[in-house]
Amino acid sequence: MRGEIINVGTEILIGDILNSNAQYISRELSRIGISIYYHTTVGDNPTRLQQVLQQAKERSDLVVLTGGLGPTQDDLTKESVAELFGLDMILHEESKVKIQGFFQRISAEMTQNNLKQAYMPEGARIIPNDNGTAPGILLEKDNKIFILLPGPPRELIPMFRDFCIPYLQDKSPIKFYSRYYKISGLGESALEDRLLDIIDGQTNPTIATYAKPGEVMLRITANGNTSEEATKLLDEMDHQVMDRIGSWVYAKEDLSLHEVVASMLMEKDCSISVAESCTGGLIAAKLTEIPGISSIFHSGIVCYSNASKSDYLGVKEETLEKYGAVSRECAMEMLAGLLKNNKTKIAVATTGIAGPGGGSEEKPVGLVFVGIAYKGKMEVHEVRLHGNRQQIQERSANMAFNMVRKMLEND
């Protein structure tokens, strides 16, 4: 199936909005074996939109449109698609009731133009929108599939994931299934090295890697005539992959490392405190992104200055003088300082040189000590990280989370 994506909206063309929908839809369609040949963005202009639609109908089997479904006169997408196929616009009663209900719920007055959103091209199907007033549209006609979705990602993503993907999967005799592996502590190229022969020889399943600072995602996609066939292929590949990189896999779904660690901590009711020098509060900020973390997150000390290391953690002046703040010895005293008040089960400490300044030959930018203490054990790892200031901070924080994960796993 040949597909293309059309994003409608002048706000994208003047650079007000980053077009993240095109990426999301492309990734999801590629996962179920549909190839996308073009992305086009066009403004809220009837003539240009009609030309773009005409061209798409000629060259593609599947056209996914985003934007232009709102209540204003500028919103033209539905009407333009109806015109393209020579269809009338008809009122969809159920959508009308739903839109009226929405305005009642938020105690706002519904103006007449909001009813525009309840009209659809004759013969189309409604894609329910649980997060906004504009329903999506699915039109199958002349051997073409046109899918129309609202622009805001928080409306579009659940509609696409829960309705469009299953619908498109049903259309195809071949089924595609994917598994995700989230990896920490192993870079993208080191990961590819370990899987090189699998990657080079890939046919079915296919295998792909995606990198972000401090973490890598691996996707394996298999296809078959039945789900059993595809599952069998995925299971076989899973064994091979886990044999080689299993100890770096922290989740088999698309979660961030700190989300996984926070869940583990809350599940085990295991309290944590952190002392952060080079990460400057990043570990605490990531933990406190998670709702409910207050049950186990005791305290975070951002001890950026030497004085605060002494004041709040009791790091000795001799230690700072003899070994410096960026040292294994300092990291150990930071951990001891957190443990002293006896109210935390796990203690984590970071100290390092995030740059760009502050490095020396002996202690270059990127030198970082990450320490963890748990049940009487204390470990401090020394690493030399690459990247700019932000990347070094991000990688140090992820390294700390990974150490907590391993410690809890082996508990």
Next chain:
Amino acid sequence: MRGEIINVGTEILIGDILNSNAQYISRELSRIGISIYYHTTVGDNPTRLQQVLQQAKERSDLVVLTGGLGPTQDDLTKESVAELFGLDMILHEESKVKIQGFFQRISAEMTQNNLKQAYMPEGARIIPNDNGTAPGILLEKDNKIFILLPGPPRELIPMFRDFCIPYLQDKSPIKFYSRYYKISGLGESALEDRLLDIIDGQTNPTIATYAKPGEVMLRITANGNTSEEATKLLDEMDHQVMDRIGSWVYAKEDLSLHEVVASMLMEKDCSISVAESCTGGLIAAKLTEIPGISSIFHSGIVCYSNASKSDYLGVKEETLEKYGAVSRECAMEMLAGLLKNNKTKIAVATTGIAGPGGGSEEKPVGLVFVGIAYKGKMEVHEVRLHGNRQQIQERSANMAFNMVRKMLEND
């Protein structure tokens, strides 16, 4: 001038890469008065790329292409544009020498295919690339301007900003100039309310607002036949705008609020400590994004639990029991705790309910106390913020930074 953007790369079509270049280029061109009518992404396929180029040449005056300038056989952009205009590819000696020098500098061997990057269509100009090996290309022919840039943003952005924008500005008899105003403490709609008559009546200068959580940017763009003419219009508008919203403007360039505050603190050599409950380390993390902040950032206490508020800041148990952790009284004791060791000039404290859980009728989600102490003065502001957990944390942190800014400004 009618423009369009073409992004070349299969990696965009399968969703591996977010197309941020299209947004960047659109925003910059719109700033100098060039309208963009289409964005198109096409893969590394010679037939489809040639069709897209042909269409663009027919309908646009300016075509900006990104990607496909690398050394591999997949990189087709230059060759396809040469074919479109019927031009030969010729070797650019200076680029050849530069590419050889690059490989010498990084002590890597240059393979023969890297020389492909030194070829260009006959009659084109080279756009220097200081951050990579692929030079850009500017071709003016048949009354059309084609600009070819490499895909990586850190190469593309300086090339576009320093070479293409001045070049395009020179082509136009009318000059466009912009000024930026960064605003904190005033939402986008409240800002628009205050400027409504100016926004509605805009012709020259034009005025536009861009919102992010916790801050808003205002852009004013004027055009004229000379820079003096445009500057005069900008100055007049500047007076009007500053009269109405001056006290919320924290910078007249595109800087984040925490960058401005960090600069102020470092300039005044004014030390700061923060005690964060609901912001959970976000203020500390933002401060420590800034290189050199260690000279003035003393310490951050992330006191997420009641116990840590007592342990590290001396908040009294009676206070927590009587008023609760989310209270003006607790915020004041947090400030007092930071000041007690007498090593910080400014103290900042946040306590609130970021949600989604933990709210009550009396203390709903979004209730936040932000406190600041400086030179014997202590202020605690109570606010009710809207949004999800992340937005409430982000807005609370920005509110704290804005209070520091005002305190230092009135110092």
